[in-house]
Amino acid sequence: MYGLIGKMKAAAGQRDALIAILLDGIDAMPGCLSYIVARDPKDADAIWISEVWDSQDSHRASLALPSVKSAIAKARPMIASFDEHHEIEPIGGHGLTKAR
């Protein structure tokens, strides 16, 4: 398995709108086992995203999906910065679920 944990900052006042874009259309990502978007309660602009994929190739392939490309294009102007980006090797757990 392959995973990512990242933290980004939305442009001021745009966090909830950005989260809505990040959550749109994520059910149709082949190989995605978990994809969770969260607010940071200590920072009004910060968003955490944690992802698990069956392989790094599936993650790479997802970036070429029309729905994902469209979401990235919409999201980009609303992102102020990328603060953390960690690749991880998920071993197991609860909530790892095949997407469509």
Added chain:
Amino acid sequence: MYGLIGKMKAAAGQRDALIAILLDGIDAMPGCLSYIVARDPKDADAIWISEVWDSQDSHRASLALPSVKSAIAKARPMIASFDEHHEIEPIGGHGLTKAR
């Protein structure tokens, strides 16, 4: 929802054994929606844990479960340090699944 993203370091050489303990018995945690344990590919001792719960109360209650208390007791001597600990407010995503 309530969540945690944390990074800990295992005592040298004990990461895989610690991960096995962290993954044991996690299916029986009421209110747990996601619980994923991962290796850090850049640090041979580091472990990432990301958790989503239906509420902070469910997370607190899990710490009193006999299975969890036993796992914490076994794990503690194998943990060298806690490096990161972030509370998060999950909004949605894929892979949020009710445990037993």
